[in-house]
Amino acid sequence: MRYWLSVFAASLVSFLFSGALYVFFHPPRDFEARSADISDTMSSSVSPVGRLGAVGVSARVNATPLSKFFENKEHSLLFVGDIMLSRNVGAEMELRNDYAYPFRKIADVLRSADLTFGNLEGPISDVGKDKHNLYSFRADPRSVEGLKISGFDVVSLANNHTMDWGEEAMEQTIELLRKEHILSVGAGKNAEEAGRPQIFDAGDSFRAGFLAYTTVAPPGAGALSNRGGVSETSLENMKKAVRELRDEVDVLVVSFHWGEEYEKRSGSEQQRIAYGLVDAGADIIVGHHPHVSQEIEKYKNGWIVYSLGNFVFDQYFSRQTMEGLMVKAIVREGRIIDIQSIFTPLTETYQPYVEN
Numbered sequence: 001m002r003y004w005l006s007v008f009a010a011s012l013v014s015f016l017f018s019g020a021l022y023v024f025f026h027p028p029r030d031f032e033a034r035s036a037d038i039s040d041t042m043s044s045s046v047s048p049v050g051r052l053g054a055v056g057v058s059a060r061v062n063a064t065p066l067s068k069f070f071e072n073k074e075h076s077l078l079f080v081g082d083i084m085l086s087r088n089v090g091a092e093m094e095l096r097n098d099y100a101y102p103f104r105k106i107a108d109v110l111r112s113a114d115l116t117f118g119n120l121e122g123p124i125s126d127v128g129k130d131k132h133n134l135y136s137f138r139a140d141p142r143s144v145e146g147l148k149i150s151g152f153d154v155v156s157l158a159n160n161h162t163m164d165w166g167e168e169a170m171e172q173t174i175e176l177l178r179k180e181h182i183l184s185v186g187a188g189k190n191a192e193e194a195g196r197p198q199i200f201d202a203g204d205s206f207r208a209g210f211l212a213y214t215t216v217a218p219p220g221a222g223a224l225s226n227r228g229g230v231s232e233t234s235l236e237n238m239k240k241a242v243r244e245l246r247d248e249v250d251v252l253v254v255s256f257h258w259g260e261e262y263e264k265r266s267g268s269e270q271q272r273i274a275y276g277l278v279d280a281g282a283d284i285i286v287g288h289h290p291h292v293s294q295e296i297e298k299y300k301n302g303w304i305v306y307s308l309g310n311f312v313f314d315q316y317f318s319r320q321t322m323e324g325l326m327v328k329a330i331v332r333e334g335r336i337i338d339i340q341s342i343f344t345p346l347t348e349t350y351q352p353y354v355e356n
């Protein structure tokens with residue numbers, strides 16, 4: 001049973017902020033019609049309490065207390081795609097001497113969610129050695145400020161740019177983020193560390209766990225037992241990690257850097273992996289890397305966001321690359337009950353914003 005949500009239709013989207021919960025209104029017609037179907041399905045499958053019950057019962061894995069979650073019946077997890085703070089974006093910050101500049105128009109929106117996630121495309125560092133990948137990114141250490149003012153809780157480093165300046169730069173990135181209370185997932189000093197989940201504990205409300213993987217890392221960038229890098233492994237290993245995390249959390253998120261660049265629909269390899277991970281117990285797969293957004297699919301009890309596209313990037317050659325998809329998962333009683341999405345266009349100076 002599949003429900004395809006078209007997220008490519010017209011962009012008449014208005015945005016309301018009401019109390020702690022902001023609501024996305026009037027998505028494209030197609031989206032609206034089909035999301036009604038999904039809500040019906042979901043309401044019948046939502047149990048009275050989350051997988052862990054009203055109180056998180058398991059404490060086997062260290063969890064990070066979530067500080068900014070709101071005391072509501074409904075909670076929100078917000079996902080954005082590729083964040084690239086180097087190249088022209090870096091030049092813009094330097095020119096203006098404002099290292100949070102890319103986030104100025106959208107920080108409030110990002111911060112208003114209980115938990116905020118993005119894919120950090122490239123190290124934030126002033127050390128390391130340029131590995132001369134096709135494009136090598138490295139952002140000024142001061143640019144962590146933008147992630148901080150936006151209230152990011154966790155970023156994925158499992159992508160094709162984290163290792164652009166080698167292990168030293170990757171490790172400094174993790175450290176700089178940690179100092180600002182932003183956790184990372186999907187990279188580390190070895191495969192064990194790169195594959196380790198991050199778990200957030202919102203008191204009695206919910207526990208959310210994150211895993212992150214990539215299938216597009218350049219040669220030598222994948223973490224091994226004795227080598228730092230990004231999390232890149234077999235589908236069997238990923239499914240095993242999902243099954244292990246399943247009992248620890250209410251909401252299980254897998255971030256995935258994958259797919260074909262500039263393709264507006266998912267490919268069979270993405271689908272095969274996504275179905276496997278949902279079958280293993282993942283609640284939501286959030287994809288990125290194609291630089292354009294792709295469709296959202298409801299598959300069994302899981303949601304698959306194939307590509308969020310660019311969030312902060314400098315690919316000004318097409319509308320699709322200058323417009324990301326921001327997705328909000330609504331969590332009630334420990335389960336995702338709905339998904340809402342909105343496009344976030346970028347200004348000419350690489351600032352994403354939400355249209356009024």
Ligand SMILES: [Zn+2]
Binds near residue numbers: 160257288289
């Ligand atoms: Zn990428």
